[in-house]
Amino acid sequence: MTTPIHLVITSGEPAGIGPEVSFFGALEFLRLVPEVNITILGDQSLFTEFQMETTIDPLIGNRLRIQHIPLVDQNIAGTLNAKNAPYVLKLLDSAIDACIAGDFNAMVTAPLQKSIINDFGIEFTGHTEYLAEKTHTKRVVMMLCGKNSIAPNQAENFRVALVTTHLPLREVPDAMTFEAVVETIQIVHQTLKDQFGIPQPTLKVTGLNPHAGEGGHLGMEEIDIIQPAIEHAKSLAMDVSGPYPADTLFDLSQLPKLDAFIAMYHDQGLAPFKLACFGQGVNVTLGLPIIRTSVDHGTALLIAGKRQAEIGSMISAIELAFELAKNGTSNT
Numbered sequence: 001m002t003t004p005i006h007l008v009i010t011s012g013e014p015a016g017i018g019p020e021v022s023f024f025g026a027l028e029f030l031r032l033v034p035e036v037n038i039t040i041l042g043d044q045s046l047f048t049e050f051q052m053e054t055t056i057d058p059l060i061g062n063r064l065r066i067q068h069i070p071l072v073d074q075n076i077a078g079t080l081n082a083k084n085a086p087y088v089l090k091l092l093d094s095a096i097d098a099c100i101a102g103d104f105n106a107m108v109t110a111p112l113q114k115s116i117i118n119d120f121g122i123e124f125t126g127h128t129e130y131l132a133e134k135t136h137t138k139r140v141v142m143m144l145c146g147k148n149s150i151a152p153n154q155a156e157n158f159r160v161a162l163v164t165t166h167l168p169l170r171e172v173p174d175a176m177t178f179e180a181v182v183e184t185i186q187i188v189h190q191t192l193k194d195q196f197g198i199p200q201p202t203l204k205v206t207g208l209n210p211h212a213g214e215g216g217h218l219g220m221e222e223i224d225i226i227q228p229a230i231e232h233a234k235s236l237a238m239d240v241s242g243p244y245p246a247d248t249l250f251d252l253s254q255l256p257k258l259d260a261f262i263a264m265y266h267d268q269g270l271a272p273f274k275l276a277c278f279g280q281g282v283n284v285t286l287g288l289p290i291i292r293t294s295v296d297h298g299t300a301l302l303i304a305g306k307r308q309a310e311i312g313s314m315i316s317a318i319e320l321a322f323e324l325a326k327n328g329t330s331n332t
Ligand SMILES: NC(=O)C1=CN([C@@H]2O[C@H](COP(=O)(O)OP(=O)(O)OC[C@H]3O[C@@H](n4cnc5c(N)ncnc54)[C@H](O)[C@@H]3O)[C@@H](O)[C@H]2O)C=CC1
Pocket: 017, 021, 109, 110, 111, 112, 113, 114, 115, 127, 294, 295, 296, 297, 298, 299, 300, 301, 302, 303, 308, 309, 310, 311
């Protein structure tokens, strides 16, 4: 008999939709897939109402555990309370430590509110950067992947990886070094090969400037940084091309011919992705020594506590974590 995969979910910002999508997403996935156990980290009080209103088949309920980690202060759905910021980080730290210790095969994160952690006085830009720091990983890559819903006759997988993550736009050009572009291409190439089972991934890279710099007349980053980085990656036998103008690169008819887009910054890559996949997408951190996936959405404070949250993205995030864990690999 094989040992079931055991996943951990951090339920994220308590005032947001994280606890709701964690609980109902986990239940739905457990219904669909028998060979998995799920532990949700969070304050028990956030789940009691959900548990009371739901009839849970014991065969499913036995595979779902809430691991109580107490809130610091009171919680009201939809209203942020900075005093609970350390609680949100405690969920993350507990999951990271437990995954490193091998207690869980992978972690899935529900959304947190980055601003409230900063308001509490702790510098925080995102899970991606936090996970890199906590696991002492020099470079990680944020990749969103999902089934595109606007051109369903095209290939299903829309993947977009980012060279830079949560940065003020002003700081993006300085962060886009030759090393950053090369290492991002390498991490995406290697992960798609090793963890996603794509033997020779085809990657297409955006430029930074309008019209990919218009031959240097609208910016030099393409000529000075991106093109040399692509040439270097090609010399290492990677199937990568660009830099392409970002306004026309995200053409869904190209999806059958390529495995991932690589964009230079957050909104350049995530705006087209969310147009096509929002609500079903997964955010996966590549290059970590542990497996981490997440939803494609945020805390949605306006609908928190109203039972209007869609669970599609959480189910997809759990599914990808499960698949990667089942492959018996970490996404390094
Ligand atoms: N993985 C994470 O921890 C993420 C956290 N965030 C954080 O979330 C906060 C709010 O971000 P926003 O930009 O407002 O994005 P958001 O995704 O929270 O909301 C955007 C819109 O989508 C709706 N929405 C989001 N998720 C939904 C769901 N599951 N079901 C139904 N409707 C849903 C919201 O009601 C809103 O209209 C920010 O602090 C941001 O940093 C944002 C993205 C990911």
